[in-house]
Amino acid sequence: MDARCDQTREIAAELALGIVEGEERGRALKHLAECPECRTEVERYADLVDELLLLAPHREAPVGFESRVLNELLPAPKPKRRRRLQLVLAPVAAAAAAAAIVLTIVAPDLRDASHYHQTLQEANGKEFEAYSLHTEAGSLAGTTFSYEGAPNWLLITVDPAHRADLRTAELVMDDGSQVPLRWFHLDPSGSSGGGIGVDPHHISVLRLLPGAGDEPLVARFAD
Amino acid sequence: MNALHGVSFTFSASCVTPLARTTRSATPGIARCPIQDGAIDVVTDVDPSDESLLAGFATGDPRTAAAFVRRFQGRVFGLALTIVRQPAIAEEVAQETFTRVYRHAGNYDARKGRVSTWLLSIARNLAIDHTRMKRLDPVDPEVIAAEISIENQVPGAEEGMQPDERDDLRSAITDLPDDQRRALVLTAYMGRTAKEISDLDDVPLGTVKTRIRTAMLKLRSELEVAE
Numbered sequence: 001m002d003a004r005c006d007q008t009r010e011i012a013a014e015l016a017l018g019i020v021e022g023e024e025r026g027r028a029l030k031h032l033a034e035c036p037e038c039r040t041e042v043e044r045y046a047d048l049v050d051e052l053l054l055l056a057p058h059r060e061a062p063v064g065f066e067s068r069v070l071n072e073l074l075p076a077p078k079p080k081r082r083r084r085l086q087l088v089l090a091p092v093a094a095a096a097a098a099a100a101i102v103l104t105i106v107a108p109d110l111r112d113a114s115h116y117h118q119t120l121q122e123a124n125g126k127e128f129e130a131y132s133l134h135t136e137a138g139s140l141a142g143t144t145f146s147y148e149g150a151p152n153w154l155l156i157t158v159d160p161a162h163r164a165d166l167r168t169a170e171l172v173m174d175d176g177s178q179v180p181l182r183w184f185h186l187d188p189s190g191s192s193g194g195g196i197g198v199d200p201h202h203i204s205v206l207r208l209l210p211g212a213g214d215e216p217l218v219a220r221f222a223d
Numbered sequence: 224m225n226a227l228h229g230v231s232f233t234f235s236a237s238c239v240t241p242l243a244r245t246t247r248s249a250t251p252g253i254a255r256c257p258i259q260d261g262a263i264d265v266v267t268d269v270d271p272s273d274e275s276l277l278a279g280f281a282t283g284d285p286r287t288a289a290a291f292v293r294r295f296q297g298r299v300f301g302l303a304l305t306i307v308r309q310p311a312i313a314e315e316v317a318q319e320t321f322t323r324v325y326r327h328a329g330n331y332d333a334r335k336g337r338v339s340t341w342l343l344s345i346a347r348n349l350a351i352d353h354t355r356m357k358r359l360d361p362v363d364p365e366v367i368a369a370e371i372s373i374e375n376q377v378p379g380a381e382e383g384m385q386p387d388e389r390d391d392l393r394s395a396i397t398d399l400p401d402d403q404r405r406a407l408v409l410t411a412y413m414g415r416t417a418k419e420i421s422d423l424d425d426v427p428l429g430t431v432k433t434r435i436r437t438a439m440l441k442l443r444s445e446l447e448v449a450e
Contacts, residue, residue, distance in 0.1 A: 013439035014432070018348075019416045048443045050340035051392060052411045053347055055371040059301035062314050066292045069321045074283050136356055174327045176348030202330070204323070205352070216356060 004031045008038045016045030022180055125149030129200070131219040133158065133208070142190070144219045146200040154181070154200075155193035158208070162217060163190050165210045172205040173198060184208075273338035281328030292321060298339065299346045305370055306350035306412055308362055316353055320346040351414035364408035365401075371412075372397050388446075395445040403438035410435055 008031050014020045015028055032039045119125075126148045133142035133156070142158035158166065169184035169192075183194030200221070208217040271279075271287075276294060279287025299320050304313035323345050331341055353359070372393045396404060409415040409423075417435060421428040 010436075013436050014410075014417065017410045017435070017439075019410050019414070021416060044443060044447075045439055046336075048439065048446055049411060050336060050344075051389070051446060052371070052407075052442075053302060053340060053343040054298075055389065055393065055396075056298070056302040056305045056343070056412075057370055057373070058297040059304050059313075061296040061300040061317065062310065065296055065300070065314060065317065066289060069292050069296075069318055070285065070288055072318070073322060073325045074285055074288060172348070172352065174323070174330055176344055218356070 001037075005035060005038050008032065008035070009041055012038070012042045013045045015042050016049050018177065021178070022182075123149055127200070129221075131206070131221055133162075133206070133217045133219045135162065135217060136215045141217045144206050146203070146221070148200045151195040152198070152200055153193060153195045154206070155191065156184070156186075156206070156208070158186060158190045158217065160190060166208045166217070167211055168209045170207050170209070171196070171198065171203050172207065174202045174204050274333055277324070277328055277331060277338050280325060288325075295339065295342055296321075299342060302343055302346050303350045305367055306347065306362075307354055307359060309359070312353055312357065312359070313350075316346060316350045319349050323349070347412070348414070354413070362413070364405045364413070367408050367412050368396060368404050371408075391445055391448075392442065395442050399438050399441065403434045403441075406431055406434040407438040407442075 004027075008015075008028050011020055011024065011028060015025070015032075020028060032042060119128075127146075128148075129146045131144050131146070132140055133144055135141050140159070141162040142156065144157070145155045147153050147155075156169065163186055166186060169181040171179040171181065173179060179196070179198055181194065181196070184192050186192050203221045205221065206219040210216060271290070273294070276287055276291040280291040296317065300313055300317040303316035303320070304310060307313050307316060320342065324342060331338065335341075396407070399407065405424075406420055409420050410417075415423070417428055417431045420426070420431045424431070
């Protein structure tokens with residue numbers, strides 16, 4: 001037990017509740033990665049938080065809820081192809097024409113894909129993605145770009161109409177934890193970018209938070 | 224474990240769930256059963272584990288997915304409604320929870336907790352997000368405290384603790400001083416930070432932190448005595 005253990009155990013309950021933020025959270029997580037005793041202490045509180053959530057009353061879900069969930073998530077079954085034989089015996093000339101058309105259409109895409117892979121290779125990266133930023137009402141407000149490489153980074157661009165008073169940015173991870181983006185500050189062109197110490201694949205949501213009275217902007221990475 | 228209503232599975236000692244073709248990573252360590260025509264509807268009195276249903280849900284197997292949603296929808300919707308208070312928004316939260324689980328089932332780690340608590344943690348965080356983004360009217364924490372203090376679960380819906388242990392935890396919450404119970408509910412169910420509670424109640428930050436820690440310590444002691 002050292003001073004870092006004392007500091008971490010002092011906030012162990014709050015860590016388990018997920019309400020420690022900023023540098024304090026960062027310091028604690030770093031210590032927990034190195035200290036199994038403190039990790040056990042936080043886990044004991046985390047077990048309690050789990051039990052608290054299980055106390056919430058069970059409520060009958062709305063009629064049709066199950067179907068709506070399954071219809072959204074599961075692909076509709078493909079119709080049976082009863083005329084497979086006829087399709088197999090389709091005229092060779094038609095197939096050749098179709099292939100020519102497809103090649104003409106996809107050739108630029110293939111070149112783009114090849115260039116994309118070369119770019120990532122050059123930059124020692126693995127993946128580059130873009131996601132739309134939306135207002136609460138659903139209108140488009142900008143774009144965020146995520147890059148998986150060494151290091152991982154984000155670039156955020158916000159449309160002029162939505163730039164005013166955006167003060168902080170945070171990531172919400174798949175496990176619900178929040179990661180503040182301390183470097184966030186929009187430059188005059190409406191952009192801000194910086195490194196992120198998390199795997200972009202595990203980001204669920206990017207939130208740009210304004211001062212009181214204005215609406216937040218949100219990019220959903222899972223979409 | 225919960226009973227499945229209207230769903231039949233084929234089971235054996237090593238095969239716990241019927242799984243369709245795999246397009247996503249499933250939970251490690253779960254045995255897969257080849258599905259044979261005519262063998263699906265053999266009825267058994269063995270309920271599949273939560274982990275088995277999660278794995279089947281993640282692969283997109285329709286029957287397992289239906290069973291998974293059916294098993295957890297009441298708890299997920301109940302927690303969402305407890306936090307957001309509006310049925311339409313609670314349904315939105317619950318639906319988004321299952322979507323999140325479907326897409327990220329590969330991240331579930333059985334060593335870190337039960338499927339139900341993983342699911343409810345996701346539901347809680349989404350409900351708190353919706354509360355903030357939609358600027359919903361703040362709920363009186365005492366209302367939530369009263370709801371969680373009443374034993375109103377459907378039979379078999381609780382797991383992990385024994386029923387009397389859960390009653391002990393409920394009693395311990397009820398027995399907390401009002402200010403500690405309020406701080407506990409504001410953090411655990413409403414996602415408020417100590418600073419936010421300090422501003423909300425016009426109480427020094429240190430006092431709020433002490434209330435949270437004291438409440439958590441009391442409940443943890445209760446939990447560990449029960450165990």
